[in-house]
Amino acid sequence: MRREAVGHAGLGLFSILMTICFLAPCIVSYNPTCVSGTPFEGPSRTHWLGTNELGQDIWSRLLHGGRNSIAMALAGAAVTTLIGTLIGMAAGYFQGGVDQVLCRLIDILMALPVFPLIILVAVYFSPAVHWLGMLMGALGWGPCARIIRSQSLSLTEWNFVQGARAMGASSGYILTRYLFPFILPLSVAKLVLAVQAYLLMGVGLGFAGLGDSSDLEWGQMLHEAYDSGALAIGCWSLLLAPVTAVVITSLSIALMSYGFENRFDLLRSRNGRRLVVE
Numbered sequence: 001m002r003r004e005a006v007g008h009a010g011l012g013l014f015s016i017l018m019t020i021c022f023l024a025p026c027i028v029s030y031n032p033t034c035v036s037g038t039p040f041e042g043p044s045r046t047h048w049l050g051t052n053e054l055g056q057d058i059w060s061r062l063l064h065g066g067r068n069s070i071a072m073a074l075a076g077a078a079v080t081t082l083i084g085t086l087i088g089m090a091a092g093y094f095q096g097g098v099d100q101v102l103c104r105l106i107d108i109l110m111a112l113p114v115f116p117l118i119i120l121v122a123v124y125f126s127p128a129v130h131w132l133g134m135l136m137g138a139l140g141w142g143p144c145a146r147i148i149r150s151q152s153l154s155l156t157e158w159n160f161v162q163g164a165r166a167m168g169a170s171s172g173y174i175l176t177r178y179l180f181p182f183i184l185p186l187s188v189a190k191l192v193l194a195v196q197a198y199l200l201m202g203v204g205l206g207f208a209g210l211g212d213s214s215d216l217e218w219g220q221m222l223h224e225a226y227d228s229g230a231l232a233i234g235c236w237s238l239l240l241a242p243v244t245a246v247v248i249t250s251l252s253i254a255l256m257s258y259g260f261e262n263r264f265d266l267l268r269s270r271n272g273r274r275l276v277v278e
Contacts, residue, residue: 007259013252021066030057032064032216040235049237053228062241068217072133072202077194079137084144085187089179092152110142122210129215136198144190151186155179196253203246218242
């Protein structure tokens with residue numbers, strides 16, 4: 001129960017952060033790209049976190065930047081989990097030549113230097129944040145597919161799967177009716193961890209000044225804080241605001257993963273009992 005309480009706390013915190021960020025236009029009073037004060041103002045009643053070197057409101061930029069950062073992480077995690085689950089299930093179920101081809105593809109992908117490749121793409125093409133997130137997901141599904149394949153290999157040897165095969169059930173029916181209910185909790189767990197990984201990766205790219213500069217996100221705010229010399233003049237809020245947001249968001253995702261681990265295992269066991277009874 002304690003671990004589930006931790007998971008619920010993490011889910012609640014992450015939901016609150018997402019709600020605040022995605023409702024930013026209704027919450028903040030200033031446009032994040034418009035000058036609303038003098039440069040490097042300190043926190044005040046009109047500017048809760050102060051202003052940056054251009055006089056733009058930091059609080060407004062923090063919430064609008066959070067929308068892009070979280071959306072990028074969710075897009076990358078969704079692509080990674082979808083591709084990894086499909087490839088892993090296919091490799092584990094069909095085995096033989098299909099498994100060998102897909103495993104070689106997974107090995108090649110896992111051997112590629114993903115982060116340097118993303119840096120090259122970001123430097124030369126400056127993609128929007130959602131395209132950057134999907135690119136990270138398209139290049140990072142190898143570990144997810146490897147884990148799903150191992151689980152699928154084990155499930156394929158279970159009696160009810162072999163019995164369905166012997167009765168002439170189609171592969172599509174077996175995959176969706178018997179394997180997927182067991183794979184789903186594992187896929188959800190990988191999705192949660194992927195959101196955290198791609199959030200931090202996106203922040204790192206933004207801090208390096210890569211990607212589309214017109215898309216505000218937390219990494220870009222960190223880059224601006226470093227590049228503008230805000231720390232030298234004591235404008236710490238320009239740095240601490242995005243750092244705190246990243247830490248809290250990453251912590252909430254970690255709490256979800258930790259707290260719901262038992263729930264995922266319980267769901268898999270319930271699915272197993274239901275299929276055995278049927």
